[in-house]
Amino acid sequence: MKKIALTLIALIAFSGAAFAAAQDSYEYKGGNMGKVAFPHKKHMALGCAKCHEGAPKKIEINKGVAHDQLCLKCHKAENKGPKGCKDCHKK
Numbered sequence: 001m002k003k004i005a006l007t008l009i010a011l012i013a014f015s016g017a018a019f020a021a022a023q024d025s026y027e028y029k030g031g032n033m034g035k036v037a038f039p040h041k042k043h044m045a046l047g048c049a050k051c052h053e054g055a056p057k058k059i060e061i062n063k064g065v066a067h068d069q070l071c072l073k074c075h076k077a078e079n080k081g082p083k084g085c086k087d088c089h090k091k
């Protein structure tokens with residue numbers, strides 16, 4: 001019983017640390033196309049593994065990743081979220 005309780009406490013502490021390290025939202029510069037907001041918290045319900053491989057892995061956002069591997073790719077595939085240039089890039 002004590003072991004189970006300790007394991008639970010360890011798990012809660014661990015997930016707490018992971019969540020504490022994530023911002024609710026991120027903002028990218030997006031060059032002269034204008035800033036792009038990424039509401040991380042709203043995306044969390046999709047499941048961490050959709051974006052982070054394995055245990056939350058650091059993601060480096062750049063144009064290629066954003067358009068072809070992550071953001072736009074998924075919005076197109078699921079037909080949800082912004083897909084037009086100016087729906088993501090705001091001046």
Ligand code: HEC
Pocket residue numbers: 018019021022023026038040043044045046047048049050051052056057058059060061
């Ligand atoms: C739709 C994609 C997506 C989903 C789903 C997602 N994340 Fe993230 N996460 C990101 C991106 C993008 C960043 C920001 C990377 C950056 O620019 O620093 C990030 C950042 C983080 C960070 C900050 C530290 C780091 O590695 O940059 C943590 C911690 C994190 N996410 C945890 C989670 C957890 C836990 C879940 C599931 C509950 C989750 N994420 C779901 C895309 C996602």
Ligand code: HEC
Pocket residue numbers: 036037038039042043046050051061066070071072074075078080081082088
């Ligand atoms: C795995 C799929 C997936 C990935 C990857 C993903 N998104 Fe989304 N995104 C969604 C879905 C699904 C929605 C719609 C949520 C809804 O309508 O409730 C959404 C909605 C949004 C919205 C609108 C939120 C709102 O308040 O209406 C923005 C902005 C957005 N995404 C930006 C991004 C950016 C920037 C990235 C990359 C860093 C990204 N997304 C990566 C699935 C994804």
Ligand code: HEC
Pocket residue numbers: 028029030031032033036061062063066067071072075082083084085086087088089
């Ligand atoms: C789902 C959101 C999303 C959509 C839709 C989108 N982009 Fe982006 N784009 C991004 C993100 C995120 C970045 C990375 C920004 C960064 O690294 O500062 C980016 C980067 C770029 C960059 C590189 C900026 C730089 O100098 O680093 C250009 C140019 C660009 N996008 C143009 C476009 C055009 C044109 C369209 C429409 C055909 C478009 N984007 C649609 C999210 C989006």
